[in-house]
Structure formats: structure tokens, C-alpha cells
Amino acid sequence: MSGIVVEHLGKSFVLRDGKRFVALDDVSLTAADGEFCCLVGPSGCGKSTVLNIIASLVTPDSGSIRFSSGAGKTRIGYVFQKSRLLPWKSVRDNLALALAGAGVRRDEFASRIQHYLAMMGLERFAGEYPAALSGGMQQRVAIARAIAIEPDILLMDEPFGALDEFTARAARRHLLRIWEETHKTILFVTHNAFEAAYMADRVMLFTAHPGRLVRTVTVDVPRSERAIDEPRLLAVQKEILATLGLE
Amino acid sequence: MALQLLTIRLLSVVSMFLIWAVISWFLPPMLMPNPWVVAHRLWQLCLNGQFWFHAYGTVSRVVIGFALAFIVSIGLGVAMGLRRGVAVMFEAYVLVGLTVPGLCWSVLAIMWFGITEFAPVFAIFVVVLPMLTLNMWQGTKSLDKDLMEMSRTFNFSRRSVLFDVILPQLLPFCLAGARLGFALGWKVVVLSELFGLTSGVGYMINRAFSNYSMADVLAWTLGFTLIMFVLEYVIFLPVERSLVRWRTAAAT
Numbered sequence A: 001m002s003g004i005v006v007e008h009l010g011k012s013f014v015l016r017d018g019k020r021f022v023a024l025d026d027v028s029l030t031a032a033d034g035e036f037c038c039l040v041g042p043s044g045c046g047k048s049t050v051l052n053i054i055a056s057l058v059t060p061d062s063g064s065i066r067f068s069s070g071a072g073k074t075r076i077g078y079v080f081q082k083s084r085l086l087p088w089k090s091v092r093d094n095l096a097l098a099l100a101g102a103g104v105r106r107d108e109f110a111s112r113i114q115h116y117l118a119m120m121g122l123e124r125f126a127g128e129y130p131a132a133l134s135g136g137m138q139q140r141v142a143i144a145r146a147i148a149i150e151p152d153i154l155l156m157d158e159p160f161g162a163l164d165e166f167t168a169r170a171a172r173r174h175l176l177r178i179w180e181e182t183h184k185t186i187l188f189v190t191h192n193a194f195e196a197a198y199m200a201d202r203v204m205l206f207t208a209h210p211g212r213l214v215r216t217v218t219v220d221v222p223r224s225e226r227a228i229d230e231p232r233l234l235a236v237q238k239e240i241l242a243t244l245g246l247e
Numbered sequence B: 001m002a003l004q005l006l007t008i009r010l011l012s013v014v015s016m017f018l019i020w021a022v023i024s025w026f027l028p029p030m031l032m033p034n035p036w037v038v039a040h041r042l043w044q045l046c047l048n049g050q051f052w053f054h055a056y057g058t059v060s061r062v063v064i065g066f067a068l069a070f071i072v073s074i075g076l077g078v079a080m081g082l083r084r085g086v087a088v089m090f091e092a093y094v095l096v097g098l099t100v101p102g103l104c105w106s107v108l109a110i111m112w113f114g115i116t117e118f119a120p121v122f123a124i125f126v127v128v129l130p131m132l133t134l135n136m137w138q139g140t141k142s143l144d145k146d147l148m149e150m151s152r153t154f155n156f157s158r159r160s161v162l163f164d165v166i167l168p169q170l171l172p173f174c175l176a177g178a179r180l181g182f183a184l185g186w187k188v189v190v191l192s193e194l195f196g197l198t199s200g201v202g203y204m205i206n207r208a209f210s211n212y213s214m215a216d217v218l219a220w221t222l223g224f225t226l227i228m229f230v231l232e233y234v235i236f237l238p239v240e241r242s243l244v245r246w247r248t249a250a251a252t
Ligand SMILES: Nc1ncnc2c1ncn2[C@@H]1O[C@H](COP(=O)(O)OP(=O)(O)OP(=O)(O)O)[C@@H](O)[C@H]1O
Pocket: A013, A014, A015, A021, A023, A042, A043, A044, A045, A046, A047, A048, A049, A050, A081, A211
């Protein structure tokens, strides 16, 4: 378990025509231990970049990241925007490689894989190659992989973006149930304002060019009262859209 | 569908012999003997053991020279793809190597090392290496960056990154390289054999040439082509099939 403190992140990229492009401009945010945070904003505002910096795949030009997990290395599970499975490995082996990387004991592999695939409704497909699965199923395998290593922090980059509305609804309920059981710290990127209101404790709103965190909205609706037609959630959705200038 | 393809494949082979037969119809046998005469000659060479002896010599030289170049090219090509400095260092070597004709290397090797088994192996190695290295270099440059990031995020061991992430992506390049390298090796080895050695298919073709025996020249060429066919169907195609199994997973 771990909280995250991100302070004054700056990141710019040099484009091929030589111009500098500011992807992140002085972004500071925190996520408390066990908090569910959503990052919402238009395409290109730097949401994936924030997650990549936290996962240390991208080094920021300025600013710092701290994890409040205390002793030891903070374990991060990442669901990428695209599933990023190894196409030449079966679903089972894709999970097994992540477990090996996380230092899980080999005799625990089978039961863990079984458990987390079942959680995503995929236990029948353990022996298949990713090519035999639909896009949505591949994304669920990627989610299973990220959760199976039982991370301190879960980074999710539009994990349900590729799913149809039916599957997405089931997946959202699923994720919330897992989160309520385990209370991992989750940073969840989405384009979908209602999804953010429905899932999050707090929603962080970004604007693009340059990428800035403009506002944080706290969703003050108890979990037990969150239905998809709950007026208070619809109000939060409206507020998000208004802040982003979409309504 | 499979049957249809098999028919076409048969047709393609049969048509080659037909074209040959038609041409031999119009030319004197001294210039172009017909396929049956050549096949019969090859059969005799097989029966008296000459073909096997010389083909073994040639194939073993190609296999050794090629295998050495293949191993070195994987190390060198991957290093060039991963490290800019290594690429800049060896880029010129690869380009020069690609440009110098195989003939030059064959002659040089024999002048340096004399009539030894080492000379043709060296020539094959030097000619094939730049081509294979270029191939592995390209392959390494085209590695999927997203998957490399994924393997870092999930803390894959070095061993696992190499064997589970990098090599599976390079296998198609290895296979393409093996095919091209083998074909090139065969062209170089016959030159070496022709210039200086006392055994091998190239040597025998040269002898047939001295005797002005067109049937012999073609019989040796045909024999070696058949060996290449066998290699393709017994080694390369099955390996290729097993490599792309995961790609066709959806279809089966
Ligand atoms: N490696 C890179 N090189 C150059 N520019 C980059 C690179 N990575 C990101 N960018 C730029 O940084 C900006 C932010 O990218 P990022 O992927 O974080 O956006 P995003 O908010 O995740 O968008 P989306 O919702 O479309 O996924 C983009 O405008 C992009 O062009």
C-alpha cells in the first residue's frame, strides 16, 4: 500500500521539426493511500505522460515523485492504453512472466493466475494466445496481469476505452469490487466524465497545450449510493464537462 | 485450398523442366542436353558415390562458414541496434563488406591460406557476415518499444527480456537471414572450389567444363539445386511454420 505525492512536474518534448512541445507544465497532485483518483482531460493533455513518469518509464525535466509506502520498493501495476501482451506467449504465460518479475514464488503461480483470470471472467482462455482473443478480452488480460502482481499502486490508462458499454459497465463494477476488497491506490485515466464521477474519490481535470492540472473535484457520494442514475453523480459529470469547456 | 496450392506448386516445378525440354529441342545436345539425359547422368554420379562425396564437402563448408557468421551477426547486429555507438563504429564495415564481390574474397582467401579447408570457410564467413549483420541490425531497430517498456514496468529479469521479449521478435529476421545467407554461401563456395580446391561441387563443375561436358555441368548444378530444395522443405519451412504458430492462433 502506498500513497503518491507528485510535485511540480514539468516535461517537454522536442518535436521532429525542432519545436519544443510542453506536455506537462508544473503539475502537482497527491493520491492518498487507498484512494481512487481519476485523471480526465482532452487528448494530448499529458495524462499518459503523468502515469509514465510515475512508472519511471519517462524522466521528467523537473519535479519529483514520492511514494509513502515506507520501507521497500513500491510495486506498480500498469494497465497500458494498449494491452501490450506478448503475442507469442499464452495468456497464462503472460501473467506468469509478470509474477516472476514481481518475485512471486513459483508454486503460487498456478493458483494466482487461476484466481485473477477468473476474476476477469477469462479462466477458460488461459491456454490461448492473445491473437485468439477479442480486443476487449485482451484488455481484461492486461488488467488481470496488473492486479495479479498485487501492486501497491495501480496505474490504469483508459482501461475500458476499448470495451463496449455493456462490458465496460460490468468491468467498472468489477474493478470497484476489487478495489473495495483490497483498497489499492489507483490512478485511473479516462475520457469519460461520467465514468470518472462514478468511479473516483477525486477527479483531477487537465487541459492541453500546455498540459496543466486545472482543478480537482471531490466526489462526495458514498459508495453505497452510487447508481448510474444518481443525480449527484450526474451533477459531478456536469461540473467536469463545464470545467473542461464542453458544456 | 491446400490441395490447390500443392497442384500449383507441382505445376511450377514441372513447368521448369518443360521449358528446359523445349529449349533442348532446338539446341544441339552439346549446348543443351535434355532433362532426361542430365537426370540420368546425376543418377550415375549418385550410384558411383561421387555426388555424395563432393556434395558433402561443399555443404559442410557452407554450413560451417555460415554458422560462424550467423552467431557473430546476432551478437554484432543486436549490439548495433541497441547501442548507437556500436552502430556508428561498424556501419562502414558492413557497407564495405556488402560491396566487395564474393569473387575477390574467394581469391584472396586462397592466396592467403592456400589450398586448405579454411580458405573457403573464411571466404563464406566474410561474404555472408555483412549481409546477416545488416539483417539483425534492422531487426533489432524494429523491436517493439512498447513491449520493452512493459517488460521494464513488470520487472522482467534480463534473461527473460532477452529470451521472452527480444528473441521472439528477431526470429523471423534470423530465418530470413539464414535463407539468404545459405544461398549466398553456396555461390561463394563454388568459386573457392573452382579456383583452388581439389574437391567439391565447384571443383567438379570446373572439371566438367574442361572436358566440355555440358551434361556433367548441368548434372552437378541440378544435384545441388535439389539439395537446396530439400533444405528448404525439411528445415526452413517447418521452422517458419512453428514460429508463426501464435500469429495464426485465431484461425485454428
Ligand atoms: N515520446 C514523445 N515524443 C514527442 N512527443 C510526445 C511523446 N510522448 C508524448 N508526447 C506528446 O505529449 C503530449 C501528451 O501526451 P500523452 O500521451 O501524455 O497524452 P494523453 O493525455 O495521454 O492523450 P490521450 O488521451 O490521447 O491518450 C502529446 O501532445 C504528445 O504529442
